[in-house]
Amino acid sequence: MLTSPPSSRRVLFVAISTVVALGAAVVCGLVIGPTSIATSRIVGDVLSHVGVGHSTLTWTQSSIVWQVRAPRMVLGLLAGAMLAVAGGTYQGVFRNPLADPYLLGVAAGAGLGATLAIVNIANASSVPTWTPLLAFVGAMVAVTLTWIVGGRSLHSTPATLVLAGVAVSALFTSAQTFLQQQSSTQSIARVYIWLLGSLGTSSWHSVEIVIPYVVLCVVVCVLAGRALDVMSVGDDEARSLGLSVRSVRLLVVGASSLGTAAIVSVVGLIGFVGIIVPHIVRLLVGTSYRRILPLSVIFGAAFLVLCDTVARTVMAPSELPLGVVTAVIGAPVFVLILSVRRMGSS
Amino acid sequence: MTMVRLEHVTMRAGSTTLVSDVSLDVAGGSWCTIIGPNGAGKTTLVAAVAGLRDLAQGTVSIDNERLDDLSERQRARLVAYVPQHPEVPAGMTVEEYVALGRVAFHGVMRPPSSRDRDAVTGVLERLELSAFRRRDGASLSGGERQRMVLARALAQATKVVVLDEPITGLDVRHQMDILEMLKKEVAECGLTVIATLHDLTLAGLFTDRLVLLHRGEVVLDGPAHDVIRSEELGQSYGTTLRVVSVDGNDVVVPVRGDTHR
Numbered sequence: 001m002l003t004s005p006p007s008s009r010r011v012l013f014v015a016i017s018t019v020v021a022l023g024a025a026v027v028c029g030l031v032i033g034p035t036s037i038a039t040s041r042i043v044g045d046v047l048s049h050v051g052v053g054h055s056t057l058t059w060t061q062s063s064i065v066w067q068v069r070a071p072r073m074v075l076g077l078l079a080g081a082m083l084a085v086a087g088g089t090y091q092g093v094f095r096n097p098l099a100d101p102y103l104l105g106v107a108a109g110a111g112l113g114a115t116l117a118i119v120n121i122a123n124a125s126s127v128p129t130w131t132p133l134l135a136f137v138g139a140m141v142a143v144t145l146t147w148i149v150g151g152r153s154l155h156s157t158p159a160t161l162v163l164a165g166v167a168v169s170a171l172f173t174s175a176q177t178f179l180q181q182q183s184s185t186q187s188i189a190r191v192y193i194w195l196l197g198s199l200g201t202s203s204w205h206s207v208e209i210v211i212p213y214v215v216l217c218v219v220v221c222v223l224a225g226r227a228l229d230v231m232s233v234g235d236d237e238a239r240s241l242g243l244s245v246r247s248v249r250l251l252v253v254g255a256s257s258l259g260t261a262a263i264v265s266v267v268g269l270i271g272f273v274g275i276i277v278p279h280i281v282r283l284l285v286g287t288s289y290r291r292i293l294p295l296s297v298i299f300g301a302a303f304l305v306l307c308d309t310v311a312r313t314v315m316a317p318s319e320l321p322l323g324v325v326t327a328v329i330g331a332p333v334f335v336l337i338l339s340v341r342r343m344g345s346s
Numbered sequence: 347m348t349m350v351r352l353e354h355v356t357m358r359a360g361s362t363t364l365v366s367d368v369s370l371d372v373a374g375g376s377w378c379t380i381i382g383p384n385g386a387g388k389t390t391l392v393a394a395v396a397g398l399r400d401l402a403q404g405t406v407s408i409d410n411e412r413l414d415d416l417s418e419r420q421r422a423r424l425v426a427y428v429p430q431h432p433e434v435p436a437g438m439t440v441e442e443y444v445a446l447g448r449v450a451f452h453g454v455m456r457p458p459s460s461r462d463r464d465a466v467t468g469v470l471e472r473l474e475l476s477a478f479r480r481r482d483g484a485s486l487s488g489g490e491r492q493r494m495v496l497a498r499a500l501a502q503a504t505k506v507v508v509l510d511e512p513i514t515g516l517d518v519r520h521q522m523d524i525l526e527m528l529k530k531e532v533a534e535c536g537l538t539v540i541a542t543l544h545d546l547t548l549a550g551l552f553t554d555r556l557v558l559l560h561r562g563e564v565v566l567d568g569p570a571h572d573v574i575r576s577e578e579l580g581q582s583y584g585t586t587l588r589v590v591s592v593d594g595n596d597v598v599v600p601v602r603g604d605t606h607r
Binding site: 224227233239240241243244248286 | 393396397398417418419421422423425426427429432433434435436437438442446447449450454455457502
């Protein structure tokens with residue numbers, strides 16, 4: 001972990017590298033896929049949309065690029081950005097390196113909502129269309145319940161809120177398990193597919209649904225960077241420095257949870273992004289949230305699109321669940337981070 | 347002129363009374379130290395003066411403004427607070443840490459102004475921290491770190507600074523350094539200091555006024571020389587204390603094998 005303050009040249013280098021990685025991810029998202037389409041023809045098609053030259057893509061190829069790959073890539077960017085910045089924000093608010101929005105029940109709530117939707121359509125051939133809505137409602141109900149139980153008390157601390165989140169998550173997970181137990185094998189399989197997360201059902205419609213939430217919530221989280229730096233000295237000291245700790249906590253936890261709930265409702269539960277991305281960024285540019293949060297947005301977006309590229313190509317034509325890919329990449333990186341931290345502190 | 351006024355302050359944690367009916371007037375440009383045994387309520391009381399704890403009864407006012415009527419930001423421009431164990435985040439430079447003291451002025455949505463930056467530079471120079479400005483605050487020695495925390499409090503440019511055991515864990519030289527710096531701020535800048543101290547000799551040496559707290563109540567309140575030499579001091583601490591004079595300064599010495607219970 002980089003605990004010494006980074007030089008501005010280092011921060012600039014990391015920022016440029018992250019933007020380059022984002023550009024590479026966008027290109028990968030559009031170019032790589034089971035159907036081989038030459039990169040130059042895709043670039044030509046993109047340029048033709050801004051009035052430069054003519055497209056040489058066939059109608060089918062154009063549909064693959066613009067109706068399949070592009071919305072999937074854009075949704076991946078939005079999901080990665082939101083999950084990463086929400087994780088970084090939670091780690092700042094709770095001063096806990098393992099925190100992310102799933103901690104307060106977003107995952108359990110969304111899981112219960114989605115399970116309710118899926119198991120109640122006994123003979124549906126696929127995941128019901130109103131699964132995202134119920135997943136979103138479930139996530140928000142869980143977070144609100146956590147806040148009511150643990151956050152509204154006059155003497156509540158971050159630990160109280162986390163404990164309430166654990167309790168609410170346990171309750172929602174139990175309800176979900178019960179529902180699954182009562183349902184058919186086919187429904188259970190569909191629930192598991194949803195829980196592992198995927199961008200496979202992305203469309204411009206799903207992008208339209210989440211984009212207002214994600215833009216608003218990402219902006220709120222990034223703007224909270226300076227407040228989170230103040231909160232890094234502890235609640236009492238932050239208050240003595242003039243920060244309304246309760247208001248900041250309510251605002252950023254609310255924004256992170258709302259944005260994550262919107263994303264999770266569309267793409268399912270994608271783990272590790274909210275934990276490993278801010279940690280990798282922290283390793284590179286130090287501990288200030290003014291640097292961590294904006295860079296997490298860019299790096300998280302690039303990371304998820306690249307993971308999705310792996311997910312849909314490594315076993316083509318079938319796809320790996322995205323949550324599996326982020327976990328397979330995330331777990332070793334996480335272990336590496338812990339080792340570096342241990343070495344740093346010894 | 348009264349700078350800090352506590353009127354009938356009572357504080358509770360559940361059914362336990364931590365501070366009971368404390369009233370104090372502290373003059374501007376003076377140094378008042380709260381002393382008393384562990385559990386007397388010193389930390390709770392100074393946290394209330396900093397506006398960080400809810401009162402069960404009573405009021406705390408600074409410069410004629412009731413703290414419970416003010417927002418955090420307004421309070422932070424009236425009173426600065428140095429806790430007993432300040433948290434210094436790893437990776438934050440000394441300059442960034444001291445600049446936190448200016449948040450009440452520029453807010454969290456705007457970067458520090460040139461006036462804020464000048465204030466930070468001024469405090470760093472005054473406390474001889476300029477050479478450390480780019481160092482990681484967490485890597486400083488105990489004495490340097492405490493100076494940095496004090497610098498953050500002074501960067502708030504408040505009329506009152508509240509310190510809870512500011513010399514805990516420091517060697518004698520660094521204890522003296524910190525207290526001398528504070529004394530200078532009181533004498534030259536008219537700062538009002540309210541502190542808690544366990545070292546009775548140093549409390550007597552630097553302080554204008556001592557308030558002896560025992561089980562949440564004020565037992566004695568007066569000039570340092572009188573409180574140090576009072577019978578109640580040893581009784582409150584539950585031990586026999588002797589006061590000897592060294593070069594005209596009172597030195598408090600505990601006596602072995604003779605305790606009050």
